[in-house]
Amino acid sequence: MVRPSKKSAIVEAAMRVAEEQGLSAVTIDAVAEQAGITKGGLLYHFPSRTALLSGVYEQLAADWEKEMVSAAGKPASEATRAERLAAYVRVARSMTRAELVFMADGAAHRDLFAPCAEVAARWTTPLPQPGVDDRYPREELRMLTARMAADGLWSYEALTGEPIPQALRVQLLEHIAASLDTTSTDSAR
Incomplete structure (x- = not known):
């Protein structure tokens, strides 16, 4: 063992x-x-090196899942879509250089990145499908905008090298999470 x-x-x-x-x-x-x-x-x-990298992604995924469960106060399976996404938004934090490197590399190594992708799939929603006349439902756009805004915080730092002050980060994340209004009638699981 x-x-x-x-x-x-x-x-x-x-x-x-x-x-x-x-x-x-x-x-x-x-x-x-x-x-x-x-x-x-x-x-x-x-x-092997591949097994080592796989272990890193598994640990990143486990840590991320734990943070989101804590932020939501419950596992993803018990939370509404809005609650899941609000938790995802609230844990969008300043990543270390190593975390950024591994997350960015995940696009090139989807098999190794799978544990992280599975966590993201549990806590976020997939890209919306167009409705009539290729128009996307407003609620789906609102959810996607919140996710993209949260993802943008860590990518901003990665691209500019300019850290976002913690007080500003907290305010931005709360502003994004508030846009989800988790008290609405969104009870879809």
Whole structure:
């Protein structure tokens, strides 16, 4: 049985390597050194670089899910669409460089990114489908706009290198979440 604490320490070491040197530097040797274990010790828990990267995405997804459950006060399965999306919005936070690197790389490695995509699918709604005359329903546009605005906060920092002050971030996230009006008649699950 693999001890989760050792596995978690290895994942944290991989995140530190990515933070300091970028994703391409996340190698078995570099992570083993950062974790203070032998290469063989790392390979015992993660038999390949792909397995290691998969472990990082699994940990990112688990942490993200935990934050959203806390923000919603309940699991996604018990929350309305608006409550789920409001929780998603409220946990949109300043990401570390490592988190940004892994999230951005997820587009190129959908199989590794799957745990994060599954969490996003539980807490957000898919792109809306057009209605009559290719018009999208107003409620669907409102929900999508809130998601895009929340996603825009972390991408803004990634693209500009300019951190958003925490007080402003909190106000922006609350403003976006308020646009969802979770007390409305939206009871769709």
